[in-house]
Amino acid sequence: MLERVVRILEAFTPTDRALTVGEVSRRAGLPTTTGSRMVADMVEHGLLTRDDDRRVRVGTRLWELASRASPTVSLRELAMPVLEELHRAVGHHAQLGVLDGEQVLFVERLSADQAVVNYTRIAARLPLHMSSSGLVLLAHAPAELQERVLAGPLARLTPATPTDPGELRRRLADVRRDGFVVCPGYLHPEATGIAVPVRDEHRRVAAAVSVIVPNDDRARDHVPGLAAAARRIEQRLAAS
């Protein structure tokens, strides 16, 4: 039963926020009669809502229940004033990501109107090897996870996306030594991601803070400001 609830919720994505009952059922792999009954049940309990045109959406009540006590909310709230200042200084995109499974999950993103392209959204995921946040988190992840990720498959989005396990291994060592990573054009030819780790009071890497800026000679100039932002988030974590 819970399995089906999760499959129904998984049918909705940032680009497909409103679906017909038929679409929900098909995506969840359920017969339409079952899907239709479950959707009605979930609507009744506020987990889903129905539009005026009968299309189905994730319910505000579910968002509320999931957000008000979520494990990411305290990290996000502590980081937010720092992320705002970073965003003001850098423009474009500033974001906060955590390791979840074998991917980076973005818990916050601030974007400017005229910002360079970016693939992340709030609550969106990216593979670890192709994003700056992912490489920071992978560099400090357990060896077992590193091996699993390096064993592939390693998808390539642009000619610059690193997909050679040996090269990636060297990049991870560089990240640990340098304390930051610069990823020009890994996700899109016009964008550079830069990320630094955020450590908790036990010096474990708890998150990555990153900016996405144009892919040009000045991208690296943002490293010191990004590192300073990470230190400030760490101080706030330690003080909380």
Place this chain on the structure above:
Amino acid sequence: MLERVVRILEAFTPTDRALTVGEVSRRAGLPTTTGSRMVADMVEHGLLTRDDDRRVRVGTRLWELASRASPTVSLRELAMPVLEELHRAVGHHAQLGVLDGEQVLFVERLSADQAVVNYTRIAARLPLHMSSSGLVLLAHAPAELQERVLAGPLARLTPATPTDPGELRRRLADVRRDGFVVCPGYLHPEATGIAVPVRDEHRRVAAAVSVIVPNDDRARDHVPGLAAAARRIEQRLAAS
């Protein structure tokens, strides 16, 4: 079954993010054996997670599923650059609220480090009559909802909280005429809330944007900036 899932999720609050299975069961009104079995089931599907010390929390997976396609996410994303600028200009707290049932639900809040006291959090609710956002939303709500709210009970948090139905009715008319509301000390003696409506392309009030500032003579100075922010959010809504 879904009823129980919702009751279990309702056990978690912004101040009680980690609970024992016993606490979850008690708050959900379930026998511990039932609560324990359901928690295990929800942990297995990522709706809940267990801490190192066996306490239970809302799962990151649930947050992700609820957030990436939530009905509030597009409003929030459109409003965010404007809210950031407003927050930079005003300091303290800037927030975005929507009407949900008989309360205001805050979908975003930006806070400065040295900000004046504020009771709202992301995904938190307040009664309509005691907050500036709530009064804006109530002023433009269906007459039926207005009557239900004015019929009470109308809780009082400070001597300034308006609880007289006649006075509230006049306030609502003022809000419709003026296009803003200033609420000095309604929630806390030291804080003033100021809110303005945000209208969708059909000129229906879709949200309230508000700031919380110190309760002093300069609070009203923020009205023009707040109104300008609302206009910019409306333009972004119309263009989306």
